[in-house]
Amino acid sequence: MDRKCLLAIGAGALIRLLLFTAFPSLPTTLAQRVEISTPVTSYKRLQEGIYLYTHGVSPYDGGVFHQAPLLLSLFSILPPSTIITNLLYVFADIFSAISLIRIASSGVPTVTPHHVSPRKANSWPPWAIAAAFLFNPFTIATCIARPTIVFTNTIILHSVAAAVNGRRGPAFVSMAMAAYLSLYPVLLLPPLLFLTYDSLKTTSKPSIQAFSAITTIMLSIVLMIYFKLSHLITGSWEFIASTYGVHLLLPDLTPNVGLWWYFFIEMFDSFRAFFLCLFQLHLLIYVPSVCLRLRKQPLFALITLIGISSIFKSYPAIGDTGLYLSLLMLYNHTFSLMRYTFFLAAAILYATFLGPAFYYLWVYAGSGNANFFYAITLVWSISNALIVADAIYAVLRDEHETERPELIGKDVVQI
């Protein structure tokens, strides 16, 4: 880490601390935004859970709290002071930035054992990647609103940082933690496996089959330890249904930026089970295809899956998109190949402003209705999906041009 990195981190921490101290009511205001807090990450619900937990009642009674038990123990150990809680969230973001710097300095985004990008000279320096994360308005808003997704994001980034450096132990222990906290990171395991395998520094590599078998077993053991710990903390297995059950079965239809809530409000109950399976499987089908097609660049496969799940998971928030966009900055060198950057950035901006306006018209002014907000979540999701697609196009084109340099600058024609 050089001085610029430290400067970026310092400025990022400073802006967060400033926002926390200068606007004491901002965290509560932001925490109530449905775009930032979801039923499975909300800080308000976490406080409810902690209250019940410290008063000897099962935190999952009452059906408000849907977060993992280990978070409860973390927050009940902490002294009940907002300053310390705020600092914890700021540290989480700093830690994420450090992980991003480590990922960027490893060079994996441009050089993998199977692929060397011809544009590697154009990639951004680590400090710029960290700054793009720390000054991303979505990340800042998420940090200030204090949903627990901040920790999931930090752990995912830590895991990826360990993986690109070939340290498989920390990589898989933390990815297991991320999956334990919010379920969907479990989809990131296959690309993480490839990523770790490619970055292994040992001279005698095991075969990929043996490697994946060992790590999967290791991961299951770690997960089981987490579950057992949770069981010890809460004294029952109730938490499984109240946390993963909620992710999977969508009992809480509070609006969010995703595509599920409206769909399941409108749906007749007899179709509910079918479409739940369909929506969940839909997320799953991307994993093998993305991993296989992007086998040469497993880091990009992982980022793409983060992007896809930030659109299609059951309770997405802008924090997920913030993570995806920050990670995408690692592939900045291929952006010149993207075709719709300006349009997509404009669409995201429009959705960012129109979303709260339409939510206001629907919920507060009463002059709009749910369709207003849903229309904007559609625009948001479409633009995110197009960013994912366009980034894949750019990276694949970059790969293609290393194989066939004579095609550089030529047009692409879809047949």
Place this chain on the structure above:
Amino acid sequence: MALRVPVNLRKNLSVVLYAFQGLSILAVIVGLASLLLLPLDEYSRRTYISENALLPGQVHAYFGGSEQNIVRAFRREVDLLGNSTSDVVSERMAEIFRSAGLKVGKQRYSYKAAGGEYTGENVYAVLHAPRGDATEAIVLCAPWKNIDHLLNEGGVALTLALSRYFKRWSLWSKDIIFLISSDARAGPQAWVDAYHDLHGENIQSLSVKSGAIQGVVVVDYPGAYHRFESLHIIYDGINGQLPNLDLINTAVQISRDQMGLRTDLQEMWDHNDGYRHRLRTMLRGMVNQALGHSTGPHSSFIPYHIDAITLATHGDGGWHDEGSLGRTVESVFRSLNNLLEHFHQSFFFYLLMAPKRFVSIGTYLPSAMLLAVGLTLTAIRLWVDPRSRSGEVGEKVEEVKEKSEKGEKGKEGKAGEVVAVDVGPKRELFLPMSIVIGVHFCGVIPFAVFNSVDYKSMSSAFYIFIAASVILPTLISILITLTASPHRLLPAFHLSRCFSLLFLGMFLSTLATLNFSLSFLIGLFSLPLTFARTTPKSVPLALLNSILLQVTSPFAALFIIAGYWGLGVEDILKEASFGWWVWRMWTPVVVWCVWWPAWVVGRISVDSSFVMAAMGKTG
């Protein structure tokens, strides 16, 4: 084959650029023209009652006869109290309400804004519904002093008389609250805030409350004459929000068809339902909506999703008296009493152009959206334009071609070798981005200054600020011209315009959904920003652009508004400051943090033409 078209257009950029330019001009023209078409019969609609439960004018109104004598007695009472302090007034009002057998509450409030203090005491009484369960209420409000600071003799007297009269009926299924607010601007706001427990420190809580408020009718009947010509229906709320159209339709239908009272909108006293009068009514409505200020005591209720109107009397020569007004209010209250659920059927977004003529959002929104789209299309054009890239574009493209040819040759020799790619001229985003974001952050300064300065120093602060914002863009462009390398200058100004227009287009289209008129008017004033560009090689053109920008600046708009009302600029600023602190009016935020920054960025690009011409860096 779908991809072939955009890829090929990439090579024939001029086609795209012309197309975008044409489209954005077309969008603006169509947007403006469609607004002017709205008053025509083909585009506007006749109003109609959408909520069947209202049944306006279906009941006989009995207010009259001896009740009229009571009104006159109360009018005398009010007249005697005319110059008393608010303590005396509120005590006497409370006494009268109590003697009618109603529960009475009082509320003191105090607001500070623009160096002044606004204090008063509201009195209100609750009539519990004989057939209701206190979950719903309707409000009859009369400000002691109306919006023009005239003693609202008739309105208060009528409210007092109606409180006795309504008490005798057993048919009410909603509680009725009679509110005498001590003024028309701060009082109702303090009361409605406290009713919802959202009041500030210097405002007392309410001792008596009822259910959710379904509708509010304000009676504004000032002056010693008790005869009036027509009823003026005022409906604009804070921040340009409007009450449900059904409420206005009910009031119009009752007063015109049942009572034979003429109704006026937007101070158009001799409306002949022709094109010009319709257009003027609509434009006056749009100006009120755009300013987002309070036009009467009803305005404060509307942000709470409470539909409210003010019925103000107009003229002193007519043949209507307190009896007709009382019967109108009675009949409106009978209709409100019929409501089964909160107003929801009719429109919340509309422009009225005659008492019985309106256009709904679907018809008028496109015109504001088209203005915003025009700005966005210009932003896209500026982005696609090769001038947004630094360096000599033509040469660089050839270089790329050469390199790729070399790559082909190289490939024959050494297969699989990595070829370095020259990605050609890039857009330098950092400088323009920081100009635009920095200027937008600067918008907080005027906003904070004008909301904290005293009324006395308001005008001097304003003129200092005008001077500062005339100099600031020039200073910024000098600074940039001095520091940045010459070939990056034009692209930087080009891109900063692009981002600024993109932001403006985005803000305006968002705003159009919240406050259509404000968005439309700002869009109109911002039109010169779409073509005011950096022209270092043509100083006269830059001069023309500069003058045009000055004419359409936020300050010019302030002067126009001040002239429209015959007020000083400092009065407008005081009103804005009062609006921000009391009504939570967002117009100053939009002006200083959205419009002013866009204007400053426009000025920077134009001013840089002079600076670059003077320094000889014509790039």
